[in-house]
Amino acid sequence: MKNDPEEKKPGFGPGLTRRKFLKTMGSGAAIAAASDALTARSTAEADVIKPETIMRVNLSVNGIHRSLVVESRWSLLYVLREKLGLNGTKVGCERGECGACTVLIDEVPRYACLTLAVEAQGSKIVTLEGLMHGEKLGTVQQAFAEHDAFQCGYCTPGQIMSAEGLLRSNPAPKPDAIRRAMSGNLCRCGAYAHIHSAVAHAAQLRGKKGGAS
Amino acid sequence: MTDKEKTLYYVEGIPIPETPRPGESPAPWKRTRIVGKAVPRVDAYERVSGSAVYPSDVSLPNMLYGAILRCPHPHARVKNLETGRAERMPGVHAVISGRTPAADLPWTYSSQGTRKKSKLFDPHCRFEGETVAATAAETPYLAWDAVKTIDASYEVLPAVSDERTALDQGAAAVHEQGNRVGPPTSYERGDVAGGFAEADVVIEENYRTECEIHTPMEPHGCVANWDGDRLTIWESTQGVYRIQQNVANVLNLPLSKVRVIGHYMGGGFGSKLQAGKYTIIAALLAKITGRPVKMILRREETYLSVGNRPPSNMTLKAGIKKDGTLTAMDFTCTGTGGAYPAGGTSLVDWQVRDLYKCPNVRTTCTDVYINAGPARPFRAPGHPQGAWALEQMLDALAEEIGMDPVDLRLKNISPVSQARDGQPPYTSSGFRDCLAEGARAFGWKQARRQIAAAGKSGVIRRGVGMAGGLWVAGGGRPPSTIILKLFADGSVNLNMGASDIGTGTKTVMSLVVAEELGVKPETIQIEHADTGSTQYATPSGGSKTVPTESPAVRAAAISLKQQLLEIAAQDLAVDPASLNFSAGSIVSKNDPSKKINFTELSGLKKRGVVVGIGYRGPNPANKVTNPFAAQFCEVEVNTATGEVRIIRFLGAHDSGRVMSRLTYDNQVCGGITMGIGLAMTEARVLDKNNTGKMVNRNWHDYKLPTALDVPEKIDSLPIEPDDTEANTTGAKGLGEPVTIPTAAAVANAVYHATGVRVTRTPINPVRLCRLLAERRKEG
Numbered sequence: 001m002k003n004d005p006e007e008k009k010p011g012f013g014p015g016l017t018r019r020k021f022l023k024t025m026g027s028g029a030a031i032a033a034a035s036d037a038l039t040a041r042s043t044a045e046a047d048v049i050k051p052e053t054i055m056r057v058n059l060s061v062n063g064i065h066r067s068l069v070v071e072s073r074w075s076l077l078y079v080l081r082e083k084l085g086l087n088g089t090k091v092g093c094e095r096g097e098c099g100a101c102t103v104l105i106d107e108v109p110r111y112a113c114l115t116l117a118v119e120a121q122g123s124k125i126v127t128l129e130g131l132m133h134g135e136k137l138g139t140v141q142q143a144f145a146e147h148d149a150f151q152c153g154y155c156t157p158g159q160i161m162s163a164e165g166l167l168r169s170n171p172a173p174k175p176d177a178i179r180r181a182m183s184g185n186l187c188r189c190g191a192y193a194h195i196h197s198a199v200a201h202a203a204q205l206r207g208k209k210g211g212a213s
Numbered sequence: 214m215t216d217k218e219k220t221l222y223y224v225e226g227i228p229i230p231e232t233p234r235p236g237e238s239p240a241p242w243k244r245t246r247i248v249g250k251a252v253p254r255v256d257a258y259e260r261v262s263g264s265a266v267y268p269s270d271v272s273l274p275n276m277l278y279g280a281i282l283r284c285p286h287p288h289a290r291v292k293n294l295e296t297g298r299a300e301r302m303p304g305v306h307a308v309i310s311g312r313t314p315a316a317d318l319p320w321t322y323s324s325q326g327t328r329k330k331s332k333l334f335d336p337h338c339r340f341e342g343e344t345v346a347a348t349a350a351e352t353p354y355l356a357w358d359a360v361k362t363i364d365a366s367y368e369v370l371p372a373v374s375d376e377r378t379a380l381d382q383g384a385a386a387v388h389e390q391g392n393r394v395g396p397p398t399s400y401e402r403g404d405v406a407g408g409f410a411e412a413d414v415v416i417e418e419n420y421r422t423e424c425e426i427h428t429p430m431e432p433h434g435c436v437a438n439w440d441g442d443r444l445t446i447w448e449s450t451q452g453v454y455r456i457q458q459n460v461a462n463v464l465n466l467p468l469s470k471v472r473v474i475g476h477y478m479g480g481g482f483g484s485k486l487q488a489g490k491y492t493i494i495a496a497l498l499a500k501i502t503g504r505p506v507k508m509i510l511r512r513e514e515t516y517l518s519v520g521n522r523p524p525s526n527m528t529l530k531a532g533i534k535k536d537g538t539l540t541a542m543d544f545t546c547t548g549t550g551g552a553y554p555a556g557g558t559s560l561v562d563w564q565v566r567d568l569y570k571c572p573n574v575r576t577t578c579t580d581v582y583i584n585a586g587p588a589r590p591f592r593a594p595g596h597p598q599g600a601w602a603l604e605q606m607l608d609a610l611a612e613e614i615g616m617d618p619v620d621l622r623l624k625n626i627s628p629v630s631q632a633r634d635g636q637p638p639y640t641s642s643g644f645r646d647c648l649a650e651g652a653r654a655f656g657w658k659q660a661r662r663q664i665a666a667a668g669k670s671g672v673i674r675r676g677v678g679m680a681g682g683l684w685v686a687g688g689g690r691p692p693s694t695i696i697l698k699l700f701a702d703g704s705v706n707l708n709m710g711a712s713d714i715g716t717g718t719k720t721v722m723s724l725v726v727a728e729e730l731g732v733k734p735e736t737i738q739i740e741h742a743d744t745g746s747t748q749y750a751t752p753s754g755g756s757k758t759v760p761t762e763s764p765a766v767r768a769a770a771i772s773l774k775q776q777l778l779e780i781a782a783q784d785l786a787v788d789p790a791s792l793n794f795s796a797g798s799i800v801s802k803n804d805p806s807k808k809i810n811f812t813e814l815s816g817l818k819k820r821g822v823v824v825g826i827g828y829r830g831p832n833p834a835n836k837v838t839n840p841f842a843a844q845f846c847e848v849e850v851n852t853a854t855g856e857v858r859i860i861r862f863l864g865a866h867d868s869g870r871v872m873s874r875l876t877y878d879n880q881v882c883g884g885i886t887m888g889i890g891l892a893m894t895e896a897r898v899l900d901k902n903n904t905g906k907m908v909n910r911n912w913h914d915y916k917l918p919t920a921l922d923v924p925e926k927i928d929s930l931p932i933e934p935d936d937t938e939a940n941t942t943g944a945k946g947l948g949e950p951v952t953i954p955t956a957a958a959v960a961n962a963v964y965h966a967t968g969v970r971v972t973r974t975p976i977n978p979v980r981l982c983r984l985l986a987e988r989r990k991e992g
Contacts, residue, residue: 052354073354082352087270088263090479092430093512097912100430128263137262145257148875151883152715153260154267154430154479175925182920186912188430188480189715190886192920193927194879 057121061086062130076120077101077112080127088128088157092186099185102158102165103127109165109184128157131164131213138213139205140164140198149198151189159185163199164213171211172203238764238830239771241936241943242870248728248942251874254720255734256713259477267477268449269509271436277306279498279508280356281491282346282363283518284338287584287905288372288385291336291345295364299348305359306502309494310334310346316497318463320490322553322587329388329553333463333490338367339387339552340586341906342517344490349498349506372584374901376549376557377526379581387552387582394554394580400566400632401575408541408573412532414613420529420602421973422956423896425522426515426915427591431479433519434509437495444496445472445745448488451481451714452752457744459488464496472745481714482887483590484520486752516910520589521897523548523557525598529565533610537624541573544602549581550588557581557588560595563685564603564953566632569625574632584905585897590754592884593684593949597891597956604680604957605970617661618961619652622681622843630837640688640838641936641945643867647843648681651865654930655679655845664965672853675860676966679845682953687868687946688838688939689760693829694748697726697769698822699777703797703811704736710750711762712742716948717876718758722766724873725942729770731796756840756946759872763942765829773825780816780823781809830941838939840950841867841932844885846924848962855982857963859889861926862955869945871931880947881929888955890918893975 049055051073059066061084070079077094080086080103092100094113101112104126131138137145140163150156159182166173166181173181178199187195206212242248259265284291296308309316311334318333334344348359371385378384379392386392409415435448444466448456453473461471478485495508510519526547532540544565550557558578566574611621626644629636652658660677667675696708707726713719719741723734741747751761774794781799782789785807793802799814801807817823832838847860864881871877894916898909909915936943956974964970969984 071352071354078353081270082272085272086263087266087272090267090430091269091432091509093912095512095911095913097512098430132262137258141261144261145253148254148257148717148879150260150715151717151876151879152430152478152480153265156260157263160261179920179925186430186917186919188428188482188887188917189879190883190918190923191879192886192918192923193882196920196925 055118057118059117059120059125060123061125062127070117072116072118074117075113076103076115076117076125079117080112086127086129090154090157092155098155099158099162100155102161102185104161104165107165107168109162128160131160139209140167140202140213143198143202143205147194147198147201149191149194151191155185155187159187159195163202166199167203167206171206175200238941239767241941242728245728247734248724249871249874252724252734254717254876255723255737255739256719265477267431267479268435268447268475269431269479271447271507273436273438273505276436276505276507277349277351277498277502278353278356279347279349279495279506280353280360281344281494281514282360282365283514284341284343284345284367286338286367286369287341287374288370288387289338289367290370291338291365292368293366294346296346298364299359299362302355302359302362304351304355305348306504307349307498308346308359308363309497309501311336315501318493320463323555331553333493340517340584342514342586344494347494347498349502372905374583374585374899374905376524376547376581376583379549379583385584387584392582394550394557394582397577397579398558399575399577400562402631403573405541405543405573405575409532411534412540413535414610415530415532416606416609416613417528417530418606418609418972420527420605422525422598422601422891423974424524425591425891425895426897427482427484427520427589428515428912428917429480429482429484432510432512432515433485433489433491435492435495436505436507437499438505439499443470443472445474446492446496447474448492449478449485450475451478451485451712451754452750453712453742453744454710454749455486455752456488456492460492460496463493472743474745475712475742478712478714482592483594483754486590486754489519512912513910516915517586517907520591521551521586522591523550523588525558525561527561527598527602529602529606531606531610533614535614537614537616537621539569539571539625542571544576546578547581548578549583549585551585552582553587555588556590556594558595560685561599563595563632564599564682567630567685568603568627568681568683569607569622570627570631571625585899592887593953596682596684596949596953597888600680600682600953600957601960601974604954605960605972608678608961608964609970618679619648619657623648630839633837635835637835637837640833640836640938641869641934642841643932643934644681644683644841646932646934647841647865647867650932651843651845651863651930652679654865654928655863657845660847672851674850674852674966675847676850676962676964677845677847678958678960678962678965679843680954680957680961682842682950683839684756684946684950684953685839687756687760687840687950688832689757689829689946690832691829693750693761693765695762695765695769695827696748697773697825697827699773699811699817700822701812701818703732704738705730705732707737707739707766708747709739709741709762709766710744710747711758712753714753716758716880717873718753718762720876721759721763721872725763725766726770729767729774731794756949759944760838760869760940760946761829763872763944764940765827767827767941768830769825769827772827773823776823776825777811777814780814784809784815832940833938836938838936838945840869840945840947842950842954844954844958846958846962848959848966850963850966850981852967852985855978855985857893857976857981859924859959861924863928863930864951865930865932866947866950867932867934867945868947868950869936869939870933870943872942872944877931877947878929881951882927884948884951885927885955886918886923888952889923889959891974892956892959893977894918894922896975
């Protein structure tokens with residue numbers, strides 16, 4: 001196992017290898033998507049973890065270490081909301097289409113509905129709540145409020161996390177980069193025009209603060 | 214209007230005794246200090262910080278999670294249901310179905326169709342996604358495990374999936390009596406045949422708009438909890454009192470025992486005006502288990518079971534004289550509200566009947582059943598569909614007589630509502646300015662000249678298009694009751710029953726209070742959307758919330774002011790009539806040294822609070838209040854690939870007074886974005902030749918516009934006619950008119966760019982490529 005290149009795939013923390021993750025899934029889409037060779041080898045080698053198997057995970061959420069017991073099939077989204085009470089992250093589709101559950105995993109905006117809690121072990125997770133400075137809004141949140149970059153507000157946490165991820169990797173994005181970065185987050189109210197101007201404004205606000213969120 | 218249209222958002226004709234008598238209402242504002250300004254929302258902090266609690270965020274101690282087994286077939290009878298294994302699963306606390314005595318309850322899908330009764334768990338499932346059984350368990354994962362463990366067998370029945378063939382010989386019957394919802398509804402004025410005889414040009418064309426699904430970002434759902442015989446429901450809804458009424462009715466409870474709370478909600482667009490079966494199921498599961506139950510639908514369920522904008526198949530024949538005078542219009546529509554009566558053709562003909570001056574008009578609408586989920590009102594029901602036909606027809610007529618499309622519309626503006634009995638005038642109509650000022654701001658004539666000069670060579674072609682519209686409602690009406698409390702420190706509590714569905718209702722109402730009382734909006738705390746603690750309100754739909762609630766808020770503020778003036782008159786020993794309000798204090802008109810702050814009033818200190826109550830006054834008799842709209846857009850079409858890029862959009866809207874500029878502009882952008890979805894991306898696809906099932910029941914296959922699909926430039930141009938008659942704030946509805954002309958404007962622009970008229974939605978590359986190829990073949 002030690003020399004298995006799979007161990008070093010990005011996006012999988014030290015708590016879970018890609019191979020072990022696939023076994024966790026037991027059957028279904030992930031297995032079907034994997035190569036036959038890998039599948040065959042995996043099932044032959046080790047015990048299969050059943051979906052409802054109880055496991056302990058250690059999560060780093062908004063800089064706080066959380067240790068909890070989960071079913072291996074629980075999504076990060078479910079654990080954040082229903083077990084840790086972090087309701088800023090919203091449920092829209094639970095199938096990676098809308099972006100309402102976007103969180104930062106190791107600085108990259110990712111859908112928490114497509115990430116298993118056990119898969120997130122060892123990564124740094126930041127949710128909407130993690131952008132607050134105590135009671136004060138972060139820069140992206142502030143810009144969204146000032147530009148009325150929402151209507152019902154339900155997709156907003158995900159939009160803000162995508163914008164935050166963009167600005168962390170690209171502090172001065174051009175308009176086209178903003179549109180692309182935000183295109184993984186649906187807004188049925190259609191507030192895209194205001195969202196765009198809010199993200200551009202947030203980039204300016206951060207520039208003044210020396211890049212801080 | 215027909216009876217069913219009247220009950221879409223409110224019950225007409227019931228006198229409201231508590232509303233002020235005519236003449237007692239204050240005059241409209243001449244100028245405003247803060248109303249209409251671009252200020253951030255009063256609840257912006259909650260919405261961007263994550264502290265806003267939506268119903269799907271509600272988490273109660275000991276809470277269970279519910280899940281629903283739905284019929285996988287478009288038409289089937291439940292033969293056998295084996296629930297024993299599911300009931301015995303550890304962590305599963307209840308399994309209910311039609312065989313559960315407490316769950317044997319009647320159900321009607323829409324207030325518009327009480328003729329076709331259903332049951333909460335109807336063994337005769339007339340659409341895919343009909344409820345069959347439900348479970349409650351410790352986690353949503355377990356609840357779904359239990360659903361999958363239920364062994365249900367069905368007798369699959371023949372189904373009809375297309376309203377265009379539902380009346381054919383041999384079509385499967387959705388209901389035993391056949392597939393007609395009722396006799397066709399018709400409307401006629403003038404002499405239609407005579408009108409066509411007078412015309413210089415007559416054009417007839419068929420149009421179709423596809424079925425759209427609302428898909429608000431927050432799925433439909435609720436949390437239900439019982440305290441003894443009292444039921445509390447946190448529902449994602451546009452109107453808590455409507456939910457209370459629905460639930461009390463089905464469960465046979467007194468209204469007082471049903472409390473519905475809906476402070477925040479993640480979008481509805483008409484699909485959350487009523488309770489769902491899921492609401493009742495959650496309440497039953499909570500009752501049976503003695504624990505709170507959270508029931509949030511999965512995304513796929515929201516595609517099948519909680520409403521849609523019906524597909525519309527329209528034919529429009531129109532006659533015109535060479536000078537641009539419309540002489541006659543004959544319109545027919547066939548639509549479907551799905552498997553139950555649900556307004557399948559509701560208001561589709563309204564644009565044709567009412568928008569442009571035409572003495573001779575006939576419309577006929579046929580509503581049929583198909584085996585698909587029942588419709589629900591969808592942002593301006595019927596109107597974008599009717600506009601799709603009418604506005605494309607006007608463009609075709611304009612071209613035929615060699616007139617500019619804007620000029621043709623300007624020539625046919627009606628000063629009265631032609632389709633209503635007695636043809637009453639509008640309290641205001643800014644339609645002329647929407648068209649003329651909109652065209653000027655957009656640079657319409659210049660853009661047309663430039664495009665004409667560029668010629669029709671090359672693969673990439675530019676075009677501009679426009680369309681007009683009006684919304685049948687949008688004037689608001691009684692009832693509404695508002696309570697304002699002024700506390701001893703000068704801060705204010707605003708209590709109203711209405712929901713803020715994302716349009717900025719709370720912000721607008723705060724601005725009204727701030728305007729009247731001179732207090733800062735941030736000192737106003739709003740309590741709203743809770744049947745247990747706020748006043749009765751009709752649901753937020755029909756673009757009527759601001760024109761309904763804002764005059765009542767203003768009336769409450771004025772009542773509060775009158776009381777304060779009387780208290781101040783005692784303190785200052787002057788006549789109340791000699792006193793004026795000035796930003797947080799009360800001053801003598803004659804002697805400015807006689808001045809007292811709210812907070813110093815002895816009467817206020819003693820009482821602790823002064824309460825102002827406001828009611829919504831009646832609308833003016835024999836007049837109509839409607840919002841008007843004109844939208845303009847420019848597109849770029851790749852004639853090789855059929856791709857359409859929308860370069861820019863402009864919405865010129867007469868929604869009366871602008872109450873809050875930021876939320877106003879946001880509505881305009883949002884309506885245009887949703888209209889682009891109708892025009893270009895959205896269509897429910899049923900597997901009509903085979904299984905009858907919906908094949909694109911998710912956001913991957915059913916495409917909403919994304920940040921990359923909307924133009925970089927969307928301009929909002931408010932047209933504010935001085936409406937002194939509509940109500941005391943001069944506001945008209947905005948949320949719906951903003952999406953009425955959009956799709957037609959896009960189609961007209963695509964025609965201008967390519968010479969191809971796309972009469973069916975969506976205008977996607979596949980369809981446009983085929984039409985362009987056909988045209989090339991024809992030469």
